[in-house]
Amino acid sequence: MKILKATVKFLPVVLLAGLMISGQDALIAAPLSVIVAVIVANLTEKLTFKDCLDASIKSVSNIIVALFILMFAYAMASAFMKTGVGASVVNIALSLGVTARTTAVTGLMVTAVLSVATGTSWGTFAACSPIFLWLVHIVDPNCIESGSLLLTTCAIAGGACFGDNIGLISDTTIVSSGIQGVQVIDRVRSQGVWSVMCLTLAAITTFIAAIVMGLPTGKVEASGVMASVPQSALDYLAQERPEAIDLLNQVENGVSWYMIIPLILVIVLAVVGINTFACIGTGILSSYILGGFAGTTAFTGSGLQDYLNMCMDGFADAGSWVIVMMMWVAAFGGIMGRMRAFDPLSNLIVKISHNVRQLMFCNGVLSLAGNAILADEMAQIVTVGPIIKEIAEENIEASEEDMYKIKLRNATFGDAMGVFGSQLIPWHVYLFFYAGIAVNVYPLFQFANTDFIRYNFMAMFAVATLLILTITGLDKYIPLFKLPSEPDVTLKKNAKSDAA
Template identity: 55%
Template sequence: MIALLKFSPIFLLAGLMMVSNIEVLDFLGISLDILVIAPIATVYAAIIAAVTEKYKLNEIVDAAVDNVKEMQLVFFILMLAYAMAEAFMSTGVGAAIINMALGLGITGKTVAVIAFIVSAILSIATGTSWGTFAACAPIFLWLSHIVQGDVIITVGAIAGGACFGDNIGLISDTTVVSSGIQEVEVIHRIRHQGVWSGICLIVAAILFVVASLGLPGEVGSAVDAINQIPESVWTALSEENPAAVDLLNQVKEGVPFYMVVPLVLVLIAAIKGIPTLACLGLGLISSYIFGMVAGTVENTTQFLGMLESGFAEAGSWVIVMMMWVGAFGGIMNKMNAFKPISDLVSRLVRNVRQLMFANGILSILGNAALADEMAQIVTIGPIIKELTDENVEASEEDMYKLRLRNATFSDALGVFGSQLIPWHVYIAFFTGIASAIYPIHEFMEFDLIKYNFMAFVAVGSILLLTLTGWDRFIPLFGIPAEPDVKLKRNIKK
């Protein structure tokens, strides 16, 4: 009973997250957000810690603050990441990527796969799946309409591609947070999963090509597609994502192709293993310089305003949320609330690979329960970290590789897993945006899931590869196995 009571803050957090997604509450004037839910869960966890462990208030506060202190570097990375995303959307980096792809000519057969690839690249550049979807959906859904493509295949392609960069992008908040919780470098995380992610991208692209084989082959125009967007759609976009409106206008008017250079420089720096903060700084400086040359940046003051917007967006939501959830995790760890789960999993699994597979299952189940990928990352992330740390005996190098896989689990099964959960906030947002910008069709939840090949491939493959050990055939993606790593209980035996 004591163990269940200690774990009850997780039930409260999950319950409030699920309740927050019930639309009927809006009509009752009740608004629940993670920024409200996290403080409520943290205060409740503090009360439980005081009752069950007899901790004094200062001990509880110290545990919460100490855990938040460990995340300070993550906060700086997040602020710069949001600033760079704002800069890339506003200076023309995103528009240059889209225009280069559109220059290839789009038909009903190719609109889905091109939408998929462009969304994937743009999401890497901007680090946001929601922003990428809002920017790409108006272009490619209307293009699909013009060239008589399949709008359901196309919307699945945009959704899957938009999530690609959110999972592996250097400036994605989920990438940064999941890596920070597992105490691994973002650059190392990206290199660990890079080849696997690329393979998933290629397989999904092939599936989109195959699914579109029977569609017409007439070429369409992006300008025509943008001109067909109703005024009501522009209004809705300006309210949901103003940067997407700027990007669409830049696509229509055109920007120099060399505006893709800042993204290329950042990707090269990341591959070379340059520290994350330096990569972000390189992206900001290069987008400023090339933007000044291209005329998309009028002056330094305007560019600093872009940075300010990025800092404000990060500070108004994600950093505040991270601080509260970090405090929540510190209190939960202080009273060993996750020990029952650790004990149960350790009894069920027979080797380290099965333990890691169990961590993946916990991540996808947590995502389904919380219906929010960031809530899953910050709630389940500490649990799977403790499971690994407490049950595995290995060298520091091998333990680091296991933490890399845990970070990938948290992010991939959070972002891509969201695409397969009908009640997830991701699906709700994407469905709402798609219906608003393409009012000819009223999108339903399973419209986003049916052809989301990227999500199916990513979720299925990472779990299968981890369980079978076939991940060793993918460069840099394999995790250590027995006898290099062992369950501590097996050593005792």
Template identity: 30%
Template sequence: MKKGNPWALIPFVVFLVLFIGAGVITGDFYIFPVIVAIAISSAVAIAMNRKEPFAKKVEIFCQGAGNSNVMLMVVIFLLAGAFSSVAKGMGAVDSAVNLALSFVPQNLLIVGLFIIACFISLSMGTSVGTIVALAPIGVGISEQTDFAVALVMGAIIGGAMFGDNLSFISDTTITAVRSQGAEMKDKFKVNFWIVLPAAIVTSIILGWITLGETAQVEHLSYSWIKIVPYILVIVLALIGINVFLVLALGIVLAGAVGLADGSYHIMNLIETIGEGMAGMYEMAFLAILIAGMVEVIKFNGGIDFLLQLATRKIKSKKGVEFSIAGLVGVTDLSTANNTIAILITGPLAKKIAEQYGIEPRKTASLLDIFSCSIQGLLPYGAQLLVAASIAGISPVSILQYAFYPILIGISGICAILVGYPRKKKSFN
């Protein structure tokens, strides 16, 4: 390892000053376009190190941006966006929500909302999309009962973060897996058994808090066939089918269902696919720009400095895992975006993990769990802001009911302490 250079981290500082500074000054942490902040920071990274020719620094940036893992990530982002958009457009989300609500006991509606949010977010791969779909239903339930609207929103946000952390088409999962070189199904299995206790305990807490309360939900229509594309994607991904094929089959099946029931005609199906891909353009370009910037920072010695700093007092693998968890958590606090937090800390986490022999499936899980835990607790994060806006309340009021985000953080800590998962014998 070459000597670290703390000055090489200036582009990170520039990004945080631009992004957080604009948020503090205006009160809106999303007013400064994150892609512009990253572009400016990338320019600063390239401008540094005057000893190297400008053309060489640009070449280094492009090599990082065009890394095969980054390009794979970009293509998966686009396919995931297309599948999510096509499935939603033909009514899969509405059918899944209505089906679940039809089977939920009236005295367990809040627990049911949490579980429904878990399934929808696991299927859609987006926590914000899940909140947008379920929050209006939650507000209606709150109006019919004595349940505080903040409690209802807390249950929905918890379920939304469940899928954000686990879904095969979630941008956080894709980023965590690709940045660590892990297999999607391996990461899912490790991650699932870590967060399952958190989901169970959350359900128990919500059931206890709402004990004795009931609300009437009118008869809702749904179609089993519209839910099949979601189930197909989840099952095929768990089996271990290549994610490209899984998403392509999901798009074809969702599109076929939409054409068969009249939700789509050929041309507007194609338009919906295009719109879904377009919705992921910003995330795709963020991945490319951040990868290029990190490569230049790495060349200038910044990553080595962080690596030396992060591992200076580490004496065990557990210490390494806590360092990775802390790094991604602090980055998420700074950026208010768990995907960007993983994109930024992923390369460093991979280097640390390789140095101490930690499996990619474990580091991918750590990155995803702790970034989602922090994200679900940020009053200036997109999830709480969207829910609070729909419910007409302060995002801070929801925090007292943020059971699941807190519990997945605790579950992640417990997994580190007990050494789960055990190392595979085949891992080198």
């Protein structure tokens, strides 16, 4: 009976995944899954509709800040395209000789640095996608057919998550560390070498992939940019995304070098610890002010109102689909957590684990599974985080120092399997956001969620190596990353068995 009950609790997840994989829009799949989750919660746990509603509202409240960041991110992406920020970066890259073969690697490293500085993968992707998606189009007009577009897209998506997993000001880093009771700086120090190792492997693999794909190595002159875009595409952009036309014209005609300053300001302010909203807001404001001197915006006439309208359109673009969808998915996660759908998995972990490493490996798998079930990294962190903490504390005997290392690994599990794991789950809200931004800034290609998985080597290496190093004990070769081993730590059930 218990097995049947546990199986029934997972039916909403199966439905959500099935609908998404079959091609249904998230605004259909998520509400239907919520309805099924409410029914299952009532049948299995006797939860009332009000109980489910309260759980949904609480879950949505956990991502309210993220939703506001999302709206600002859309506005900043539009501002960077319209005012010349994106064009200045593209022109600098072209002058340095960036080609289709090196664009993805360059994007990976730039977004990794920017995400550490800003602490937000969403803001980083929003800031860099209008730059690198159009840069790869310029250096390779055949980017859709050659694969360079998706290689670059996956590179900046993975790089944007780098800082969200290790940044001192990242919300996921802070929350996951706080739940496990460890200091953020200790988290960053313990996983620093491993994180850089994953980034290095991803950069090498991305470059190898570019070579294998046979991407062109020829340099491109900015003067031929508009000629590389078909007239039908220009007509479409003029109707759907006029800011993209502004960016292409600025690249071809040139734009003042100082228009790169807004992007630099965002990075510098983040490094010194300024709030994410202030960083993104500064980028939007400085783009307007400097654009007035560069001639891309205007201080007089309707210039300010036009700029405000553009920002308003950015808010509307985010709210018309992405935010509504994310609220439904967060509501789904809240109900799944309220019915304690993970309890059978927790009990199974304790039962099948024969040593501490196996138990910790299972904690990592549970974090990844929870992210797939809840389809939201923050919902996973706040829902599964306390579960893996309880599993470790109630089943592991260790000194205070060794137990702290266990907690550090749990914090890394929650964050890494949330942020990087989201890149590998087709129905995850992360990928919906990325797809929404990508289509918004580069509407010449209809991005699907799975497009962000195909070449996302950063996420693949992070998830795979974290689990492999944990289960094999090879983490001892990574400075500061080693888990304590038996007999310094042991499972309490083993200790009782030995005593008997």
